[in-house]
Amino acid sequence: MRIGTLARTIAESPTLALNDKANQLKAQGEALIHLGSGEPKSMAPIDAILAASAKLVSADVKYTPTAGILPLRKAVIAYTEQHYGRTVSPKNVMVAAGAKPALYAALAAMVDPGDEVVFPAPYWVSYPEMVRMVGGRPVVVAPPDGAFEPLRGDLEAAITDRTKAVILNSPNNPSGAVYSRDLIAWLVELCERRDIFLIMDDIYHQLVFDGCTAPSAFAFTDRPIDESRVIVINGVSKVYAMTGFRIGWAVGAREVIEVMTNIQAQSTSCPSALLQAAALGALQGDQSGVESLRLTLMTHRDVLVRELAAIPGVRVTVPKGTFYCLPDFRAYDGDSMRLSGFLLDRALVATVPGKDFGMEGHLRISYCGSVREIVEGVRRIRWALDPDSPRDIHIGDRLCTRDW
Template sequence: MTDRASQLRAEGRDIISLSVGEPDFDTPPHVIAAAKAALDAGDTRYTPVTGTARLKEAAALHFRRDLGIEADPASVIVTAGGKQAIFEALAATVSAGDEVIVPSPWWVSYPQMVRFAGGTVVPLRTSAANGFRFRPSELEALITPRTNWLLLNSPGNPTGAVFPADMLRGIGDVLRRHPQVLVLSDDIYAPLRYCEEPHATLAALCPDLADRIITVSGVSKSHAMTGFRIGLATGPDWLVSAMGKLQSNSSGNPASISQAAAVAALEGPQDFLEEWRKAFRRRRDMVVARINAISGLSTPVPDGAFYCLVDAAPLLERFGGDDGKLALHLLDHGVATVAASAFGGHDGFRISFAADETVLDEALDRIEKALA
């Protein structure tokens, strides 16, 4: 949808894109300065495949300070975006016949990566009624002897759902009864939360399970560095080592200049994040209120990230029950969204509120008119 919106703009159409998942804020100046300094210093050569020692130290600081995980720099891998870390973890461990439990709605790439590795996707259905979260008993009901992964994403894309500490502890209790199950905890949106409780992640809450958990983070969402392509992961040495072997034979090291910028992002000032959170919270509240005021649409209040997953079930009969056709209808009226079915959901669409409030207001006007 983002590509289609760009194509329509190139043809002269006025399109507001609420489909892309990146902050609209500028990358912090100290990060840009660090990238320029690295260029001026000639840091344009290969680095160690899994990242520079300097960035691994900064990443360990981030995991400890922001996620509560006592990570050793030697147990950190730096990748070309968080997506590469997830792909490598699955590719290194999933074989034909293995089952991977993926809560849905899910980020679009999770099931594709599982299938690429030969695994079978086992959806764990959630809904707005339970805040797009699942109970530990629902997880346990899906575990079989062939289950080898659970994928967790909190705050989540596309729902903004956040798993509180008590829920994660309950999930930990289930995992203790099933020692073959590994966990991939995607915490890339952790700095963008709007609830009062501190961020909770499984590896910090259940250190006895740490040898089965890989935690993925990065700087893309927290520091508006999506184009720098830097992801971070920490977990058991055997898995990080296997991921490094895959990386050595596929992409090699992440970009040297991006790594220097990421050091500045993680070790530099973090106070700007509070202003970003306040701005996102204002936008979220405005978007939720506007959506819920449109006849036939509803959305819960997301606790994190910058997405709303909108339910449009009462309107779908007009579109043959196809939320893809609904998304194309909205695009015809000048707003790019993404159909919920792209995320393993149904009957609606995802919008990103990572846009200026005046832009969001105009987009919601168009959506309201398109559905009137």
């Protein structure tokens, strides 16, 4: 078939593919532990469910304005005021069917063929593919070995006359790192001085631990919003445990939001009316679920870090946010695809290879499941890697052999 050459090069999402495989194994009755998942297990807020139900029952489920219904954009404005101390107008907000399409629209709005988009490793799997899908060239900046924050000098060296945007995701998927105020402040100044967009992917911004906050780029620009180069991407998926609801948004200068809205108009028309009602319910409703999710994740993080510490040679950087950890397994295998495949086949534990995030030799381990899953999953990893552990064990009905 005459599929487009560029389209053919776009990789499938490794995390979504892993989910499919994990679900398949579970459906076959295997005692799989899924430590690769990217979504909180808690229920969506009741206010979201009631709002969506009321909307459905009203039967008034029609097209909405492309950038989203005004009450939802106003709720996003209130959210931006509360969390970022920034007052914006409805023209600075576009609601989309998730943070992912909001990001895609932002890149499509600014990238010309051959333009470069810079982002640090480890990065979210979709950034390189999205940049290439809009005709751009991804430029990855690796951190120093053993660290998850890039050096200023390395970022600056990666920025050229072709750089259209820098993407920063903090708290970071997959490392759980929260970038320092210094780095973000410096980058805001640099991007605005050099007329480069700074896309802040803030999808995990409320999921932070140990009293830390994720510094916001908006705090470091004194330009009026319509002259700022900062674009903040956010959504209800992670913080409100609403991944399947598919609502996200972008906040930025009117000029770029307008172009993004045109792109959305010609591609999806608008996000679902029903799910916009749900997101409005979540934003305006009881917020206690966010705090209880954060506290649960922090406890799970502690359990995971403690369990991983029992595997000799595995280097763990304690995550400051999100629900991911990116331990370094190079003491066992520098090839994360092989290691992750081995753990899935031999120990029925799903992890995501660090290679997919630009961090070879590491595995992304999620702690959004139950404590039982975290403890059992890491114990299985330890069994599979420890040359002194019993060679054969039963996992569920399967006899597993540790054949490294």
